[in-house]
Amino acid sequence: MRVGSTFNVAFRALRRNKLRSVLTALGIIIGVGAVIAMVGIGNGAKAQVEAQIASLGQNVILIFSGSTTSSGIRTGWGGAGTLKIEDAEAIRREVPGVAGVSEEVVSTTQVAAGNQNWFTRIYGESADYFDIRQWPLADGAPFTPQDVRSANKVCVIGRTTATQIYGNEDPVGQILRIKEVPFTITGVLTPKGLSPQGVDQDDIVIMPYTSAMKRVIGGTNLRNINVQIGDARQVEAAQQQIIALLRQRHNIRPGRDDDFTVRNQQEIAEAATATSRVMTLLLGAIAGVSLVVGGIGIMNIMLVSVTERTREIGVRMAVGAHGTDILTQFLIEAVTLSSVGGVIGIICGIGASRILSAYAHWPTLISLSSILIAFLFSAAVGVFFGFYPARQAARLDPIEALRYE
Amino acid sequence: MNNGAVVKLIDVHKVYRTGEMEVPAVRGVSLDIRRAEFVALMGASGSGKSTLMNILGCLDRPTSGRYFLDDADVSGLDRDRLADIRNRKIGFVFQNFNLLPRTSARENVELPLLYNVQRLTNAQLREKADRVLASVGLVGREDHHPSQLSGGQQQRVAIARALINDPEVVLADEPTGNLDSRTSIEIMGIFQQLNERGITIVMVTHEQDIASYAQRNVEMRDGIVLSDRVVTQRSAAEAELEKAARSTREEAG
Numbered sequence: 001m002r003v004g005s006t007f008n009v010a011f012r013a014l015r016r017n018k019l020r021s022v023l024t025a026l027g028i029i030i031g032v033g034a035v036i037a038m039v040g041i042g043n044g045a046k047a048q049v050e051a052q053i054a055s056l057g058q059n060v061i062l063i064f065s066g067s068t069t070s071s072g073i074r075t076g077w078g079g080a081g082t083l084k085i086e087d088a089e090a091i092r093r094e095v096p097g098v099a100g101v102s103e104e105v106v107s108t109t110q111v112a113a114g115n116q117n118w119f120t121r122i123y124g125e126s127a128d129y130f131d132i133r134q135w136p137l138a139d140g141a142p143f144t145p146q147d148v149r150s151a152n153k154v155c156v157i158g159r160t161t162a163t164q165i166y167g168n169e170d171p172v173g174q175i176l177r178i179k180e181v182p183f184t185i186t187g188v189l190t191p192k193g194l195s196p197q198g199v200d201q202d203d204i205v206i207m208p209y210t211s212a213m214k215r216v217i218g219g220t221n222l223r224n225i226n227v228q229i230g231d232a233r234q235v236e237a238a239q240q241q242i243i244a245l246l247r248q249r250h251n252i253r254p255g256r257d258d259d260f261t262v263r264n265q266q267e268i269a270e271a272a273t274a275t276s277r278v279m280t281l282l283l284g285a286i287a288g289v290s291l292v293v294g295g296i297g298i299m300n301i302m303l304v305s306v307t308e309r310t311r312e313i314g315v316r317m318a319v320g321a322h323g324t325d326i327l328t329q330f331l332i333e334a335v336t337l338s339s340v341g342g343v344i345g346i347i348c349g350i351g352a353s354r355i356l357s358a359y360a361h362w363p364t365l366i367s368l369s370s371i372l373i374a375f376l377f378s379a380a381v382g383v384f385f386g387f388y389p390a391r392q393a394a395r396l397d398p399i400e401a402l403r404y405e
Numbered sequence: 406m407n408n409g410a411v412v413k414l415i416d417v418h419k420v421y422r423t424g425e426m427e428v429p430a431v432r433g434v435s436l437d438i439r440r441a442e443f444v445a446l447m448g449a450s451g452s453g454k455s456t457l458m459n460i461l462g463c464l465d466r467p468t469s470g471r472y473f474l475d476d477a478d479v480s481g482l483d484r485d486r487l488a489d490i491r492n493r494k495i496g497f498v499f500q501n502f503n504l505l506p507r508t509s510a511r512e513n514v515e516l517p518l519l520y521n522v523q524r525l526t527n528a529q530l531r532e533k534a535d536r537v538l539a540s541v542g543l544v545g546r547e548d549h550h551p552s553q554l555s556g557g558q559q560q561r562v563a564i565a566r567a568l569i570n571d572p573e574v575v576l577a578d579e580p581t582g583n584l585d586s587r588t589s590i591e592i593m594g595i596f597q598q599l600n601e602r603g604i605t606i607v608m609v610t611h612e613q614d615i616a617s618y619a620q621r622n623v624e625m626r627d628g629i630v631l632s633d634r635v636v637t638q639r640s641a642a643e644a645e646l647e648k649a650a651r652s653t654r655e656e657a658g
Binding site: 005006008009012016017311312314315316317318319320321322323324325398399402 | 459462464465484485488489491492493497499503504505506507508512516517519520521524527566570
């Protein structure tokens with residue numbers, strides 16, 4: 001019946017103590033701002049990781065030599081040389097639904113052209129690699145299956161490598177000496193940026209794996225095999241078939257551990273996003289603590305305010321205020337402080353994360369849901385921490401309150 | 406029962422309980438106050454006049470006995486009903502004014518309206534408050550805060566606040582206790598004017614010369630009414646003010 005005028009009463013009371021109102025709201029502003037910014041950073045990191053995982057390609061299965069659970073000695077992924085070129089060919093031949101297979105060998109070495117040289121990573125791959133990783137060329141053309149079969153001395157280079165060696169010159173058609181072997185550059189890749197581990201993915205030379213094994217790295221073992229499945233629904237089945245096939249080819253008796261590791265993209269994505277989810281949670285929790293501290297600040301000020309305004313409460317009761325009117329007034333004051341603080345905090349949080357994005361180059365992502373949750377939470381903080389002081393006020397005896405000095 | 410009494414107390418007792426002890430503060434008071442009366446309630450401290458005032462103001466309930474305010478029995482009402490009665494039928498004037506600090510005179514006067522069942526717009530609140538402020542001689546002070554007003558002006562604001570809901574009775578608790586003698590006479594002048602307009606006033610005071618502005622003096626001692634008499638030599642505030650002004654002039658001259 002008189003909620004409207006109680007709002008009026010509460011706003012008048014807040015206006016009367018402008019500085020105190022602002023300082024009290026400041027606790028919530030900082031708390032909500034911190035939550036918004038921190039969760040924004042966490043979500044931004046998560047989105048970036050997800051984008052990078054997606055950049056691995058679609059429906060990709062990765063097979064590494066060595067096993068994480070190999071009994072006795074753990075060799076780690078890619079550690080022991082158990083994957084052969086024949087394994088990859090068998091997968092290509094026998095596993096249904098395979099859209100592309102790329103045999104992979106990796107090394108780091110010095111490359112040179114003219115008087116420039118650069119230490120970079122050498123990837124040996126099949127011609128399917130660019131499709132599997134959805135990594136188009138910015139310039140020139142990729143090497144062909146024929147180049148792979150003949151182990152031709154051709155390669156494709158990443159943007160960073162190109163810039164380091166050729167500067168602004170066009171590298172396509174130029175000769176790059178790798179371990180004193182001259183390779184012809186057929187193309188330059190589009191830039192991909194940093195990997196989830198922070199490695200510059202554009203600092204790379206990619207060549208046919210046959211050429212890499214024969215002329216640069218040596219050896220006959222693959223580090224891993226990248227397999228792309230045409231249909232997302234077949235990924236699980238294909239993964240099982242690959243495991244069965246490789247166990248059979250490697251003569252692993254039932255009950256013994258695999259000497260290879262198979263991961264599909266989904267699993268890698270989950271592992272990576274789990275990390276950033278934990279980070280988001282942690283950041284949010286730390287910021288949440290400051291929100292709670294802000295709430296306690298509100299409670300503190302409201303309690304002080306109830307004591308200080310005891311006479312005022314007495315007068316209000318004398319002129320006809322019910323206990324519930326006083327309760328609602330103080331609750332509205334608390335919730336107004338906290339939710340106005342919440343709104344300003346949201347604006348500050350968005351501003352802070354913009355600044356972080358702009359100057360520290362941290363990716364941030366602020367979702368509508370995090371804004372809504374932050375706002376509702378700050379209002380709830382007001383109700384929760386405002387209730388006790390408000391009830392204290394409402395329970396005052398008007399005679400005592402009027403006599404209070 | 407209706408003999409024109411706006412306030413009717415029948416054998417009212419009030420006992421305070423402090424631990425095991427029972428302390429009687431009011432011990433059987435019966436009192437009728439007619440509409441448009443101006444009554445001074447007198448007595449030393451501990452005489453029970455403050456307790457009686459709290460009961461009259463519906464801030465407290467009698468332990469036994471009946472209290473009819475405007476023909477309605479209010480002695481058994483709960484906290485919220487009493488608050489409604491205070492809002493509609495009683496106006497309070499306090500010794501220490503009890504105005505809200507950092508709040509304009511107008512907003513102080515509007516306060517009881519905010520707790521009224523009847524909802525008014527801000528414009529209506531303002532219009533009504535300004536009208537009542539004008540009636541107590543405070544035109545042009547509507548936006549002043551209490552700290553910008555003299556004691557007498559603050560008490561006028563408090564009187565305006567007491568009048569805003571057209572109460573049945575105005576209760577004034579030592580209204581001149583914090584004021585100098587000249588300002589006290591001015592406030593009594595306002596009370597006498599209001600009384601002439603038909604407003605019932607009950608005023609607690611311990612000063613005989615202030616009580617002489619009322620029509621009737623009720624004196625209490627030890628929780629009972631000691632004497633209840635009509636004031637025969639009533640002071641008139643206007644005449645007293647003129648007298649004071651003349652003596653000031655004579656001293657100056």
